[in-house]
Amino acid sequence: xxxxxxxxxxxxxxxxxxxxxxxxxxxxxxxxxxxxxxxxxxxxxxxxxxxxxxxxxxxxxxxxxxxxxxxxxxxxxxxxxxxxxxxxxxxxxxxxxxxxxxxxxxxxxxxxxxxxxxxxxxxxxxxxxxxxxxxxxxxxxxxxxxxxxxxxxxxxxxxxxxxxxxxxxxxxxxxxxxxxxxxxxxxxxxxxxxxxxxxxxxxxxxxxxxxxxxxxxxxxxxxxxxxxxxxxxxxxxxxxxxxxxxxxxxxxxxxxxxxxxxxxxxxxxxxxxxxxxxxxxxxxxxxxxxxxxxxxxxxxxxxxxxxxxxxxxxxxxxxxxxxxxxxxxxxxxxxxxxxxxxxxxxxxxxxx
Numbered sequence: 001x002x003x004x005x006x007x008x009x010x011x012x013x014x015x016x017x018x019x020x021x022x023x024x025x026x027x028x029x030x031x032x033x034x035x036x037x038x039x040x041x042x043x044x045x046x047x048x049x050x051x052x053x054x055x056x057x058x059x060x061x062x063x064x065x066x067x068x069x070x071x072x073x074x075x076x077x078x079x080x081x082x083x084x085x086x087x088x089x090x091x092x093x094x095x096x097x098x099x100x101x102x103x104x105x106x107x108x109x110x111x112x113x114x115x116x117x118x119x120x121x122x123x124x125x126x127x128x129x130x131x132x133x134x135x136x137x138x139x140x141x142x143x144x145x146x147x148x149x150x151x152x153x154x155x156x157x158x159x160x161x162x163x164x165x166x167x168x169x170x171x172x173x174x175x176x177x178x179x180x181x182x183x184x185x186x187x188x189x190x191x192x193x194x195x196x197x198x199x200x201x202x203x204x205x206x207x208x209x210x211x212x213x214x215x216x217x218x219x220x221x222x223x224x225x226x227x228x229x230x231x232x233x234x235x236x237x238x239x240x241x242x243x244x245x246x247x248x249x250x251x252x253x254x255x256x257x258x259x260x261x262x263x264x265x266x267x268x269x270x271x272x273x274x275x276x277x278x279x280x281x282x283x284x285x286x287x288x289x290x291x292x293x294x295x296x297x298x299x300x301x302x303x304x305x306x307x308x309x310x311x312x313x314x315x316x317x318x319x320x321x322x323x324x325x326x327x328x329x330x331x332x333x334x335x336x337x338x339x340x341x342x343x344x345x346x347x348x349x350x351x352x
Contacts (some may be wrong), residue, residue, distance in 0.1 A: 003029040003055055004251075005074035005118070007107065008081030010039040012203040012210065013123065015046060016240045017078055017247055022050040029055040031070040032081065038204030045202070056256050059104030063111070066323050071110040071157035076251050077120045079107055079179075086127070089168035090298065100171035101178070108190075119189035119254030121247055124176040124261065126196050126304050129156065130163030139305055143234050143273035144303045155236065155268050155307035158194070158261055166298060176261065183259030191250045193259045196265025196306045199326065200240030201333040212237055212277065213330060217290075219281050220334050222289035228297050231274040235269070236265040236305040239326035242319045248316040257314060265306030266319050279323060 004021055008014045009030030015241045018028045028050075034040055046100055059066030068104055071077065082100050083089065089096035104122070111117045136147040146152045164173040182188045197212060199205075205213030207226060218225045250257060272280075282288040312318050321329075 001027055002073045002075045004078070005029045005031060005070055006078045006080060007031045007061060007070075008079075010034060010043040010046070011036060011080060012042070012213075013198060013240065013243065014078070014080045015039075015042040015202040016200065017080075018054070019044055019049070020244050020248065022053050025053070027053050027055065029070060029074065031057045031058060031059060031061070031067070033060045036084075041204075042202050044215075044299060049205040062098055062105060062211045063343040064106045066102075067106045067213045068110040068113070071107065071114065071118070074118045076118050076254075077107070077111065078247060078251070079104065079120055079122045081173070082123070082167070085206070086166050087208045087297070089166055089171065093167035093171075097171045100168075101174050104175040104178060108178060108188070111188060112182065112186050114220070117186075117188050119251055119258075120179065121191045121193065121250045121254065122176070124179075124194045125169070125172045125194050126156075126194055126263070126301075126306065127169035127264075128162050128164060128173040128176055128194060129160050129168065129304070130169065132156075132301050132304065135139050135303060139232070142275045143232050143271075144159045145234070146303060150264075153268060154309070155271075155305040156263065156264055157307040158310055180259055180261060185305045189254040190269045191254050191257040192261035193246070193250070193264045194261055194306075195238075195243070196263070196304065198240055198243050198332055199237055203240075203330075210218055211274075212327070213334075215274075215277060215281060216327070216331055216334055218339065219285055219289040220331070224292050225278070226292045226294055227274055228294050229300060229302075231278070231293075233300065233302045234271050234273045234305060236271045237269055237326070238264065238266040238270065238319055238322035239329070242266075242321055245320075246311065246315075246317050249317055250311075252337065253315060260314075262308070262311040263306040263317045264308055264311060266323070267308050268305055270319060270323050271305045272323055277327075280327050324346070
């Protein structure tokens with residue numbers, strides 16, 4: 001069989017997606033420059049676990065030749081490779097745009113050049129909707145909630161107007177629109193996931209990206225957790241196994257879903273504030289982690305909860321792992337990693 005290509009395949013979502021495909025006997029080719037701290041651990045784990053069924057192309061998404069080489073015989077593509085941090089995009093917007101936008105165009109063009117272009121599932125972000133300043137919020141004891149009961153019950157749908165904010169939002173949002181347009185203009189089977197907060201094993205989270213794992217890693221390692229703002233900001237979290245289920249459905253049904261964007265997250269039933277996550281961690285660990293407070297960061301959304309119903313109606317998908325169970329699984333994995341290696345390790349530690 002020809003391989004499925006996963007760009008950014010040594011990252012958190014890429015590793016879990018690759019593992020699912022490889023366990024099903026599907027060959028996988030990873031394109032990854034291994035620049036993100038910690039991903040080399042994921043790659044070694046995949047290689048140990050799956051051997052020759054895994055192919056690795058160590059290259060940069062910004063290299064058109066390398067991308068064409070990786071796409072040459074792929075039967076499908078999951079496009080995860082990206083610059084993922086808002087803070088990094090503010091420091092170096094040109095690098096951010098080169099990776100997220102120009103790199104995505106390299107991939108789209110390589111796919112378009114194929115006689116039979118492979119289907120592409122692209123991971124976008126909820127940041128394409130901006131900071132949502134028009135949503136009236138109520139300030140409750142532990143969280144912000146929309147004043148509108150319909151929004152509170154359903155979450156934010158794809159009907160929400162796009163409003164790019166920060167260089168990261170601009171680069172991912174522009175790539176999001178190009179991916180959709182290649183379905184309209186060139187007939188490629190492309191699907192966009194505008195994702196909320198994903199968490200699970202093989203995630204080396206930081207303050208900038210992967211905050212659920214970052215909080216748990218900090219707690220396991222006995223380091224203080226920094227809260228930006230007041231901690232009442234709310235996100236819907238989605239366990240990675242549920243996301244991979246959605247990815248498989250999107251790739252399988254890409255011809256029918258082509259040219260569509262879907263908000264993917266846990267939805268209102270999996271919404272949690274930072275304060276509430278700290279309480280869950282306290283229950284898991286038997287002690288409250290140390291906390292420090294810092295001012296709000298640019299582009300922070302006080303409330304973002306996905307309405308994933310459109311994808312569910314199209315495919316029958318729904319999240320199955322609720323936050324308490326998912327957090328326990330991630331905590332157990334982190335503790336197992338510490339027992340096996342002597343330390344959990346975060347991206348920051350790997351970079352040191």
